[in-house]
Amino acid sequence: MRVKLAVTGGKGGTGKSTVATNLAVLIARERKLVLADLDVEAPNDHILLRAGLENEEPVKIMLPFIDYRKCTRCGACAEVCDTGALVLTRDKTPYIIPRLCSGCRACYFVCPEKAIIEGQRIIGYTYHTRVSMKTGSFDLVTGVLREGEEHTPPVVLAARRRASKLAEDVVIVDTSAGTASHVAIALEGAKLAIAVTEPTPLGLHDLEAILRILDELGIEAWIAINKWGIASSEKIINRITEIARDYHAEIKAKIPYSRDIVDAYVKGTPIVEADPSHKVSMIFESLAREVIEVI
Template sequence: NLAVALAERGLRVLLLDCDVDAPDAHQLLGVKLGEEREVHSFLPEIEQSTCVFCGKCAKACRAHALIQVGEKTPILFPDLCSGCEACLLVCPTGAVKRSHKVMGWTYQASRGRIDLVSGRLKLGEAESAVVVRAVRKRAKELLEKNVYDVALVDTAPGAHCDVLRALYGAKYALTVTEPTPFGAHDLELILKLLDVMQIPAGVVLNRSNITERRDLIMGICERHGVRLVAEIPLDRAMVDCYIRGEPVVLCSPEAPGARALKELSSRVLEVLEL
């Protein structure tokens, strides 16, 4: 919705959906994802004729994806492999060969002045960081070909390593929370991370009318010296628009949530001096 609100103001927007475990930006934009590309990760392949059963590859594997049992070829557990290539580096005989596995996919789509790059992690895989990096790499290709006024990155919830990777290079971060103890807990974590990364931030209070605990969020804002830049209430129009797969700022522009999102876009323009 923020991307659409900025595009409605005449800006060219590049939108990255880095929530690769549950990507949904395309659904809210009402577009179909296309131009699928596979995302690969390194996977070792042990050449039996060259292996001397030294076990160095298994000792180097911090994910315990390789196990050495006696004088036998190491056993590989592909689902545990993180693709770090340590086994390839330590093998003294070159018995570890390069192979790969599919970790997920990246996609592209467009709507008006918005170009979307999205990623999806393959079901059952755990290393979502690989797909996040692929989304950023594909977005970089678009940045080299086109001129954009702003790039927006939608991260996964929380303050884990995938969020860290998605935030690299950001000039400003909008932290979205809600007036609940759970929301306050996560807000504290992400603001600490942003302090370490030295990225200026503002707070958006989503579903601001679901409780009366606004004070929880304001206290955290004061402690970290950040502004509450927007309050977005939950209203029926937003739910209806989401069900239809349309941005609320277009399908119900006079709804309270839509007006709040438009005000947020104005503040983003002020902060970024656009």
């Protein structure tokens, strides 16, 4: 099952989850929908939707153990480990630092003595919750990276797979900020991506970076400028228009800065549900219409 819509963009706090949850509520009125929160380091769609984290499943990766009775201290395992998780003491005894291990198995394959044993470790969890709104319901899948862990891609992948398995029709993914490899994993296979940006110099920089990635992945990109009105000088607006033109990405929505969005966030009810006639809700409504026509 392909991801049909990805909501992505710049730094944290730009409004990706606000856009993703409001669109999910609207699109779920017409289509069978799964929303996947793949911002595994700081997932918050469940908060915006006042939904619990239910049906927990662990995400495990391989963790090597060393059988010191077999180990000849040749050092080959440490040489092949590129994360710094396998270190040698002065007498070349190998030690593993679990937090740094990505579970790539390179050490396991390279050990000439078969002294490395495959174990497992939990690095995060995925959850599946049914979200009920006044106007319809949909499934929410959330990936959560365990505190202190550094390897996000396996958790993003596990949450993405769980969402795909559940999906009968549409999958919307809400990605984390930036352009790291786990964002590309979240975006892969999307038919359409909405790049959410703020009309600020930092917003411009991040917008260009994400549009470049979308271009490389061959994903159609639309732009939603959020918090329209904050610091939006003519210079910035002209630059967004230029960037949009350069990357063939249409500016589809300008969502004003509104205290009511913050209030909706605090209450855990998306604004399109709390106040359908609000001017911001109308903007989301029109964006959702356009999305439905494409996905």
